Amino acid sequence: PPTIYRKDYAAPTYFVDTVEMGFDLEPELTRVATRIVMQRNPAAAGRDIELYGEELELVQLRLNGKTLTARDYRIQGGILRIAGAPAKVTLEIETTTQPQRNTSLMGLYVSNGNFFTQCEAEGFRKITYFPDRPDVMGKYTVMLRADKKLYPVLLSNGNLIEEGDLPGGRHYAKWEDPFKKPSYLFALVAGNLVCQEEKYKLQSGREVLLQVWVEEGNLDKTQHAMDSLKNSIRWDEERFGLELDLDRFMIVAVGDFNMGAMENKGLNIFNTKFVLANPRIATDVDYANIEAVVGHEYFHNWTGNRVTCRDWFQLSLKEGLTVFRDQEFSADMIGSDSGRAVKRIDDVRVLRQAQFPEDAGPMAHPVRPDSFVEINNFYTVTVYEKGAEVVRMYQTLLGRDGFRKGMDLYFQRHDGQAVTCDDFRAAMADAGKRDLKQFERWYSQAGTPRVAASVRYDAKAKTLELTLEQSCPPTPGQKKKLPFHIPVAVGLLDRKGRDLALTLAGEKTAKSAATTRVLELTQAKQSFTFTNVAEKPVPSILRGFSAPVALEYDYSDAELAFLMAHDSDPFNRWEAGQRLATRRLLSLTIAVQAARQSGHVVSVDSVLNSLQHDSALTDALRATLNDASLDPAFRELVLTLPSETMIAEQMEVIDPQAIHAARQFLRRTLAKELSADLLKAYRDNHHGGAYSPDAASSGKRALKNVVLSYLAELDDEQAHTLAQQQCDNANNMTDRLAALAALANSGATGKRKALEDFYSEFEQEALVIDKWFTLQATARTADVETVRTLARHPAFTLKNPNRARSLIFSFCNGNPSAFHALDGSGYAFWAEQVIALNGSNPQVAARLARSLDRWRKYSPALQERMRNALRQVADTPKLSRDVAEVITKSLA
Ligand code: B3K
Ligand code: ZN
Secondary structure, eight states: OOOEEGGGOOOOSEEEEEEEEEEEOOSSOEEEEEEEEEEEOGGGTTOOEEEEOSSOEEEEEEETTEEOOTTTEEEETTEEEEOSOOSEEEEEEEEEEOGGGOOSOSEEEEETTEEEEEOTTTTGGGTSOBOOSTTOEEEEEEEEEEETTTOOEEEESSEEEEEEEETTTEEEEEEEOSSOEEGGGOOEEEESOEEEEEEEEOTTSOEEEEEEEEOGGGGGGOHHHHHHHHHHHHHHHHHHOOOOOSSEEEEEEESSOSSSEEOOTTEEEEEGGGTOOOTTTOOHHHHHHHHHHHHHHHHTTTBTTTBEESSGGGHHHHHHHHHHHHHHHHHHHHOSHHHHHHHHHHHHHHIIIIIHHHHTSTTOOOSSOSEESOGGGGOOHIIIIIHHHHHHHHHHHHHHHHHHHHHHHHHHHHTTOEEOHHHHHHHHHHHHTOOOSGGGHHHHOOSOOEEEEEEEEETTTTEEEEEEEEEOOOBTTBOOOOOOOEEEEEEEEOTTSOBOOOEETTSOSOSSOOSSEEEEEOSSEEEEEEEOOOSOOEEEESGGGOSSSEEEOOOOHHHHHHHHHHOSSHHHHHHHHHHHHHHHHHHHHHHHHHHHHTSOOSOHHHHHHTSOOOHHHHHHHHHHHHOTTSOHHHHHHHHSOOOHHHHHHTOSSBOHHHHHHHHHHHHHHHHHHTHHHHHHHHHHHOOOSOOOOSHHHHHHHHHHHHHHHHHHHTOSHHHHHHHHHHHHHOSSHHHHHHHHHHHHTSOOTTHHHHHHHHHHHHTTOHHHHHHHHHHHHSSTTOOHHHHHHHHTSTTOOSSSHHHHIIIIIHHHHHOHHHHTOTTSHHHHHHHHHHHHHHHHOHHHHHHHHGGGTTGGGBOHHHHHHHHHHHHHHHTOTTOOHHHHHHHHHHHO
């Protein structure tokens, strides 16, 4: 399959004015009649009309009223070309598709008997022939016709302008979208659905209709999504002055969906996972995710829909920006400073856990990629999460107000247009009167920059010189990197842990008492001198994680413990603990390896136990755990050790089993040493009152449940009883699931029964059964055989993406020590599943294919087995473009 390059961008040959569509919806065969009014792009005179189409039956094609025959056009490689057409053209196209057989879940498909569409990125071309590219925008009118009994609800973008009955038990609905849009934002839904609806008054006084559509039995799970939608609408008005531009806004939940949700104009379609919630079935994390995703899709209405992308290389223009917006929304919804910090830490954790490895692996690509084979493979953590960090850096550099001015200018210039990342950067630079030329490298260079920091204190001169040196490792196709423009937020702590007022050399004295300064690192190496520094301070560098870089600074254990206790910046306070824990985990991992090698592998534990005791971490964690002045949610984050994946990324050669043993050992040791404090924290934060998903209550539950997970490490009767009681008495899914996990990872006698009871209680709740699969796939005792057995369970199916992710992805990505079993059995299983999914759903298959991305980081023996599994997939006949791209790049 061909590679597509950003540099080859060419403007469309024809622009679209209006699109009228008629659908005769039948699951076996749906007829689609499309009338497109187009005009030649004057800059593309003499070039063909180009329409894309995939898996379509072309029934009829007419141009300005005249039926075209096979001689009048060519279809090649999914493109239909018409030569010599006049400047003004009306095309009438009739196509058919087979929704029931569409397992790719792109284009028009059927889920549980209802019709849905997914068009981003290139799914519209599976519905009709069309200039299916984001820089071609048109005004749509859509007529839906279907059986009235089976499909009582007929929805599309915009406003309902007409509906009525038709002969033969059928009915119709006509929808008109007043805004021009690219085809990827088209949507229709037809089926047997019900909705919760509400009238909502905008700040301007205009009233809008809000609806959340679900299957009949789920009406008791829509309130949180509705609340989140209203909060999103208000937030975008207040923070960015952006108003909902439609009179009607709909969210529809669907059980079969490739991703999280889709921002179709006025008709957002969501994975049920990000809509349905009540305390019985949803955890605190689910509640928070629903709020974030509802916000995200709603915010796209301006960042993505009103201003869209010129081409798919610019994807981060809308995604990075919209993730940044949803992150800020969630933070503002919590409100408190500590809550904001917790949210920030959560977001950075995702970035480091998923994006840093991507940026260091074979699929590494810039935030604005230069090429792709299959665009669906580029909806990545780099484009989304690193893209959001890039947007956040504008705000860090320009300030909140400056950023807002930049946003205002962006909309003023580009409303209704399809634009580029450079256009966004120019709006920020112009509004802020700043030179952001070098900042462009954040878009063009892949890889995670390293920033090495060092300090020199001069007691006589009372100065502190901070030297920052940046570098960026090579990535595929990019050997040498140029320096980035990096905002580095810095603070200095005195001996008592208080922030110093900061003055830089050359400035008058501390006119402002700023205690955090944003330094701008633009060269490979740069020094900054602080004056008036009375004593040697401890530096707090990269506060708030002010840039997506890996910071290296040679802290002593004592300095880290000091920062954990005193840093006024909560992010760095947490970070210090993570550094300390990482250090300890790495040395334990090496000890495990040494114990194994020495031959007498009586017990790795006994060897670890004999290591010199290191109390720095234990003491610091104890202090945090017992500090009632700290937000429980924050304490939970501090108590959570870096994941096995995080540790793996720090190693030259990844040894999954040694990492696992080391981390388990440390958790057990901490549980023993802190048992009294843990029990007290459990009691203090456990209360049986009515459930509320607010940040304060969920923070307490989070702390209580991480404490429970530590106590469960002791695997004694007390822990079993605690877990069993919580499991029996919980009035919400958060507590229930945490207790079940504690049991499942223990040797408690009630463990089997607890899992079985859980299953029968929630058999009808697909999203809960997903959790049931995940819990078992990631359990410590799970191995490939466990997962194979679960895959034969009657409730398992690869056809439903959520279910596939709940078992297969959870195991391959979330249980490293079992997945990387030395005999390669995990990889054989992976290859089978990738191959099976490749046949039905290439997009989901390609996601799973990425689980072996980092194969070169493992021991030669494991590498060999992974390479074999990769080759097995590579040699599979009829490999999709999606999977082929991932596998080829992995093996390259
Ligand atoms: N824009 C969609 C993602 C579409 C993915 C296509 N493979 C959801 C979102 O980011 O909001
Ligand atoms: Zn998005």
